[in-house]
Amino acid sequence: MASEGADHDTTDGTGEPPREAPRPADAPLAGPEPAAAVAAAEAAGPAGGESVRIDSWIWAVRLIKTRSQGAAACKGGHVRVNGERVKPAYSVRVGDEVRLRHEGRERVVVVRRLIRKRVGAPVAVQCFIDNSPPPPPRETVAPAGIRDRGAGRPTKRDRRELERLRGLGGPGGPGTQGAPGGYPGNPGGRGDRPGGR
Template sequence: MSPAADPTSARVDAWTWAVRLFKTRSAAATACRAGHVRVNGVSVKAAHPVRPGDEIRMRIGGLERIVVVEKLVTKRVGAVIAAGCLIDKSPPPPSKEVLASIPQRDRGAGRPTKRDRREIDRLRGTLE
């Protein structure tokens, strides 16, 4: 039986797009290709089948999203229906204070010099 005809599973890229975790299906497939999507702890390709109960971990916009498949859908659905198709176990995003405390290089400042890199390493505690 082909995966398209199997009513007990759906492609991971189609499911993540259908429940509105990705804006486009091609973005979901690209994330799978880049290794940013894991199903039950294993990095998967876009065509990997998902079933109810599977845990999907993905990196979207620098944040870790963890969802559990509740219901299978392959067509894009509304936000209310999409919320019922998954259980969101994602950790809360970092607070604004934590994000503000992370030093950022000025835009347009160019590459760090050797001296700058040493200072960055000292701040991170990787160089003694």
Template sequence: MASEDADENVNRGTGGTGGTDPTGSADDAVAPADGPVDPRVAAAEAAGPGNGETVRVDSWIWAVRLIKTRSLGAAACRGGHVHVNGERVKPAYSVRVGDEVRLRHEGRERVVIVKRLIRKRVGAPVAVQCYIDNSPPPPPREAIAPAGLRDRGTGRPTKRDRRDMERLRGLKPPGFSSGMSGQEGRPRGR
């Protein structure tokens, strides 16, 4: 009995199927290469899909914290901001281990490869163990500074400053007026 347990441990360490599981699940093949699995990841995987099952893409990107809510994930899919293996996908698309997921959210593109399937949302340290991040680095903060920022202590913008800022933002064309001149907009009195 003890020798069977030792043989099972040897098989797991060399990348074997790991005991009585005839299918040789992907989890057993991945776990030794990654080292020990965090107990929280193991708990999330236990609550997740079984062998051969899949997870919805909107649920998975929410569970691994790429997006704040599942409804935002579904909206991103419907808007064409989520691609799996190069294809636009709907929220109910089934994600599998090894898929490449591209997500465009908040002005940044995230490119991740699915390592583990989970359905429950987990903490950030656990979530990064569920994917391989191949995203380009985020742009520097100076490059994304909003236009129209004033120096501290200069006060409120003048009317002329506001008009210049609106013209820069493209809100009003130059020379735009409200169209109400003189008596046109006044109600007729007695």
């Protein structure tokens, strides 16, 4: 019985299963879906000898939503290639490290494949190696002024409380006694009229 178990033993003598060799970063993934993604990325690539602009590339690999945002990010100094600020027309090459600061987050990617047409997300991830730091955690803030369903319209008192919570009220602000009109002593208020209260 021991010889039968030895035929099916998957350990390397240490009692642990053998580890697979790490896959190189530029090696294509196995399977039909990634192969189709690579084929789609190659179809979206430039024709022989043509270069790809950096604003076009960061848009094509879905790091930003529009190409005009890519050009604006380059002009604003938010895009760096190999540590240097670049203009929108800079020609990107395979192996370049691209740093993009967009929407409060820094993305650090290494170019694996040049494409100039926008592709889907599964294809886009085949075109770069993502070395970005993890995104900052979202702040969990309780929403101010949420009323229970079916509670009806807020009363004046409820409305003032909501304004105070949202930072709209306060001394001299709207909804307080410091507001113009309606109080004695204020110009245009009922207290200035003859016979007013």
